[in-house]
Amino acid sequence: xxxxxxxxxxxxxxxxxxxxxxxxxxxxxxxxxxxxxxxxxxxxxxxxxxxxxxxxxxxxxxxxxxxxxxxxxxxxxxxxxxxxxxxxxxxxxxxxxxxxxxxxxxxxxxxxxxxxxxxxxxxxxxxxxxxxxxxxxxxxxxxxxxxxxxxxxxxxxxxxxxxxxxxxxxxxxxxxxxxxxxxxxxxxxxxxxxxxxxxxxxxxxxxxxxxxxxxxxxxxxxxxxxx
Numbered sequence: 001x002x003x004x005x006x007x008x009x010x011x012x013x014x015x016x017x018x019x020x021x022x023x024x025x026x027x028x029x030x031x032x033x034x035x036x037x038x039x040x041x042x043x044x045x046x047x048x049x050x051x052x053x054x055x056x057x058x059x060x061x062x063x064x065x066x067x068x069x070x071x072x073x074x075x076x077x078x079x080x081x082x083x084x085x086x087x088x089x090x091x092x093x094x095x096x097x098x099x100x101x102x103x104x105x106x107x108x109x110x111x112x113x114x115x116x117x118x119x120x121x122x123x124x125x126x127x128x129x130x131x132x133x134x135x136x137x138x139x140x141x142x143x144x145x146x147x148x149x150x151x152x153x154x155x156x157x158x159x160x161x162x163x164x165x166x167x168x169x170x171x172x173x174x175x176x177x178x179x180x181x182x183x184x185x186x187x188x189x190x191x192x193x194x195x196x197x198x199x200x201x202x203x204x205x206x207x208x209x210x211x212x213x214x215x216x217x218x219x220x221x222x223x224x225x226x227x
Contacts, residue, residue, distance in 0.1 A: 001194060002028040002051070002162070007060035009046055020046045022217040023060070030161075033188045033195040035205035038214035044198045045166055047214070051196060052085050052164045053077045065161075082111060086155030086193075088165040094139040094147055094154075100126060101135040104153045111158065118157070125153035129183055145176035152183065156193070165197045169204065177201065 009021040020043045028034055036044050049055045050062065053069050062069045064084070069077065094103050104122035109115075126135055129149040139147050148168065155163055168184065169177035181204045188195050197208065205211050212219055 001030040001032075001065060003061075003063040004028075004051075005061040005063070007047070007050060007062065008058045009043075009050065009055070010058045020217055021050075021057070024217075024219055026212065026219060028194060028196065031188070031192045031194055032210060033185065033197070033208045035208035035211045036196065036198045036214060037200070037202065037205045037211060040200075042214040043217045044214050048164050048166055048196065048198050051162075052087060053081055082107070083158065084161045086158070086160035086163040088148075088151055088155045088163060088168045091171065094150060096139050099136045099138055100131060100142065100146075100150045100153075103139070103150055104157050107154060107158050122153065122157055125156055126150070128187070129153050143176075144172055145180060148172065148180050149183065152180070152187070156187065156191075160193070162194045162196065165195065167198055167200065169199065169201060177204070181207065 004024055004026050007021055007024040008019070010017040010019045012018075024043075024047065036047065038044055046055075050057055053062075056070050064080070069080065072080065095106065098106070101119070101122055104125060105118050108118040108121070123132070123135060126132060126149075129152055131146060131149055131153070134142060134146060139150070142150065148171075152168075155165075163184075165184070169180050172180060181201075184195060184197070185207060187193060195208075197205070199205050
């Protein structure tokens, strides 16, 4: 589904170049749940940003279903992100003046989808993440775990091919973290959506289909293991 080929990203700093990613290459299979682990500052979030086409590499390629992402214009990449990618962040980035249902509907409203179909899809997803009784509650009326479930539903509402999650359980207590990760795993298995997770949580990463460790801008991919 995705081929990352000799991906490099550097940033100017004090007249020099700071190399964050150094010739990173790997593949992601359709329907896979891949966990990316490693210490802070090794390039995990930078890699996720490039996979989501939110930034361009200094060199190298990402092929998404055979298409070279960065041969496309910024307008084409914006359309790609809206149609193919769902994002889940450590901080939920929910709109506090809108209800859970309205937050989940927001990506579809940006795409100008049918309001009736979008509302039904959002309600179905909130039911799938266990929040059918909280549709009309605003984020301030929800717990941290409930807010993250809303963010997960929002990421899935346009049925993206790939979900990118940056520390999706980082702000949650152990019990809630386990629940949220279990939900992600269930959605991955039931819907066949491909997930790439950045996490510091070794316990959770070991439950993914595959784990990729980053060290100083490069990667080490251990052999596949049973979840």
